[in-house]
Amino acid sequence: MPKEWTIKRFAVLSVEELYQILKLRSEVFVVEQNCVYLDIDDKDQKALHLFKQIDGKMVAYARLFKSNDYFENAAIGRVATHPDFRAKKMGxxxxxxxxxxxxxxxxxxxITISAQLYLKKFYETHGFVQTSEMYLEDDIPHIEMKKN
Incomplete structure (x- = not known):
């Protein structure tokens, strides 16, 4: 499997790539965070899918939206890094x-993101600033953050 980053539109993702993406998102957002929610939200079809695989394992993933497809500005969402690769600064x-x-x-x-509150400092290192009060999304504290 390639070790470089891949960017694909939904329609050209292979079945195996889509499976690995959904598996990682489920591992991180449902199981690890103990949050029952519907991950499949009909937005994947509009997004560009950015990911990295190492030895057949999905190790990092995010979906990217142009302006007005998610927020007024471009957006990054479903940012997920496999737990085994977090210490390697993969996020x-x-x-x-x-x-x-x-x-x-x-x-x-x-760029606008809906960030989990505990990751505020992480996103700040990438130039994002908080632009909203805390709000709950699926019972998890979030904040809106913007870059530029």
């Missing part, structure tokens, strides 16, 4: 790739 590499991909594919620099 930071993922965010750097996601920000660059939004600029390259959509020609946009303004």
């Amino acid at each position: 930071h590499a993922l965010m750097s790739q996601a920000i660059q991909a939004i600029e390259n594919h959509f020609g946009e620099k303004k």
Whole structure:
């Protein structure tokens, strides 16, 4: 499997890639965070899917939206890093790739995210600033953050 980053539209994801993406999202957002919610939200079809696989394992993933497909600005969502790769700073590499991909594919620099509150400092290191009060999304504290 390739060790570089891959970006694909939904329609060209292989069945195996889609399976691995959904598996990682379920592992992180449902099982690890003990949060029962419907991950499949009919937004995947609009997104670009950014991911990295190592030895057949999905190790990092995010979905990217152009402006007005999720928020008024471009957006990054479903940011997930496999637990085995967090200590290797894979999440930071993922965010750097996601920000660059939004600029390259959509020609946009303004990005909005709905961030889990406990990750505020992580996103701040990538230039995001808090733009809302805390709110609950699936009973998990979130904040809106924007870049540029």
